Amino acid sequence: MTNKHRVLFVQQEITPYLPDTPMGLIGRNLPQATQEHGKEIRIFMPRYGHINERRNQLHEVIRLSGMNLIINDTDHPLIIKVASIQKARMQIYFIDNDDFFTKRKYTVYDHNGKFCEDNDDRTVFFNRGVIETVRKLNWSPDIIHCSGWMTALMPIFIKRAFKDNPLFNESKIIYSIYDDSFKELLKSGFEKKVKLPGMTAKDLKYYKEPSYVNLTKAAIDYSDGIIIGSEQIDPTIADYVKSCNKPVLEYQGPDQYAEAYNAFYDTILSN
Numbered sequence: 001m002t003n004k005h006r007v008l009f010v011q012q013e014i015t016p017y018l019p020d021t022p023m024g025l026i027g028r029n030l031p032q033a034t035q036e037h038g039k040e041i042r043i044f045m046p047r048y049g050h051i052n053e054r055r056n057q058l059h060e061v062i063r064l065s066g067m068n069l070i071i072n073d074t075d076h077p078l079i080i081k082v083a084s085i086q087k088a089r090m091q092i093y094f095i096d097n098d099d100f101f102t103k104r105k106y107t108v109y110d111h112n113g114k115f116c117e118d119n120d121d122r123t124v125f126f127n128r129g130v131i132e133t134v135r136k137l138n139w140s141p142d143i144i145h146c147s148g149w150m151t152a153l154m155p156i157f158i159k160r161a162f163k164d165n166p167l168f169n170e171s172k173i174i175y176s177i178y179d180d181s182f183k184e185l186l187k188s189g190f191e192k193k194v195k196l197p198g199m200t201a202k203d204l205k206y207y208k209e210p211s212y213v214n215l216t217k218a219a220i221d222y223s224d225g226i227i228i229g230s231e232q233i234d235p236t237i238a239d240y241v242k243s244c245n246k247p248v249l250e251y252q253g254p255d256q257y258a259e260a261y262n263a264f265y266d267t268i269l270s271n
Contacts, residue, residue, distance in 0.1 A: 005269060007034050008141035008171075009043040010130055012148025012180070014092060017051045017083075018107070023148055023178050023229065026257065032088040033258035039265070042139060044130045046122070046150065047081055047094035049104040058083045058094060064136050071124050072193050076100070078129050095129040108150070108182075120186035120210065124193050127153040131162065140167040143265050147176040147229065152215040153194060155222035160203050161196035172268045175223040177216060177237060179230040186210035213237060220244050225268045227261065247271070 014027035031041045051058070064080035079096040096102060100122045105111070108119055116122065131154075134141070146154045155173045162168045191207035206214040206221075216237050220226055225247040241248055247268060252260045 004038060004040045005142045005265070006040045006042075006140065007031075007143045007145060007265065008130075008134065008139075009034075009041060010127075010144060010146045010151045010154050011043065011045045012150040013107075014043070014045050017045070017056055017092070018048065023180065025254075026176075026229065027147060028085075030258060030261060031090055032085075034262055034265075035088075035090065037262045039262075041090070042093065042134070042137070042141070043090065044093045044095060044133070046107075046126050047079075047096035047101045048107050049102050050106055051094075053081075056083050061093075064093075064133055067132055067136075069125055069128050069132070071121050071128075072189075076121075076125055078125075078132065080129075080133055093133060095126050095133070097125060097129075100125055115182060115184040117187070120190050120193060123150050123153060123186075126150060127157055130154070131157060131168075135165075135167060138167070141171050142269060143174060144168075144171050145174045145176065145227075145261075145265075146219070146223075148178055148180055149182070149212060149215055151175075152219040155219050156194070156199065156203060157196065159222040160200075161198045163198065172224040172271075173222065174225045174227060174265070174268060175219045176227040176229040177220075177233050177241070179232050179234075181212040181234045181237075183212075186215075216240075220246070224271070225249070225264060227264065 009031050011027040013024035015024040018024050031043050035041050058081045061080045061082050067078045068075040069078055081094040081096050083092050158168050190210040191204040194207050206218040213236050227249045228251045231251050249264045
């Protein structure tokens with residue numbers, strides 16, 4: 001009897017913790033379908049401050065919390081919370097920090113519609129927080145499926161900084177691209193915040209001008225497979241995907257994606 005394949009979902013949005021969006025609905029329903037296809041799953045998302053902890057019954061996991069992540073020479077406490085979707089027998093892990101998430105009653109745009117100035121730190125913290133928590137869980141994923149630009153650093157972290165780590169050295173990365181582009185640039189100096197041991201100047205080239213397009217190009221470069229998650233995506237990215245010479249799953253409608261994504265996982269695992 002073979003062991004179950006393990007899929008780590010790293011999500012920017014999940015319903016019902018945020019208002020329904022196509023990305024959030026896939027974030028909710030795809031892991032359940034994947035579990036029903038016989039795979040073992042873990043799910044992570046940011047604990048945005050407007051997620052109601054009481055209503056959604058979030059609670060801190062003390063054994064996983066308590067670490068500090070250093071970003072740009074500053075310590076940031078990592079807090080891990082968890083909630084359950086009982087009818088699906090799924091747990092959701094939330095990456096939390098008072099300054100980056102708890103105190104903000106919004107996602108990546110503030111109440112005035114302004115792009116958060118520290119979204120650069122927030123995305124570094126989130127992606128590194130997922131990796132460190134998975135290490136504490138001692139759980140080795142076969143597939144890491146990342147959805148949304150907030151997860152765009154996961155591919156380079158896994159393929160470069162953690163390429164020799166026994167938990168991740170055989171993990172395959174799939175990156176889902178959505179219509180979640182932003183026009184702003186993350187702060188200059190972003191490449192210094194991203195850099196971890198094992199990463200070279202060549203690896204960091206896209207982060208010198210940290211736009212949505214460049215973050216996504218880097219995520220594509222360090223992924224093993226690409227999924228088009230929205231009917232329409234940034235045209236520059238659409239062209240780049242066509243030229244990337246990687247397995248690509250084109251957009252799938254609401255009734256088809258669960259089967260198609262799981263077949264795509266199996267294809268990537270067999271390569």
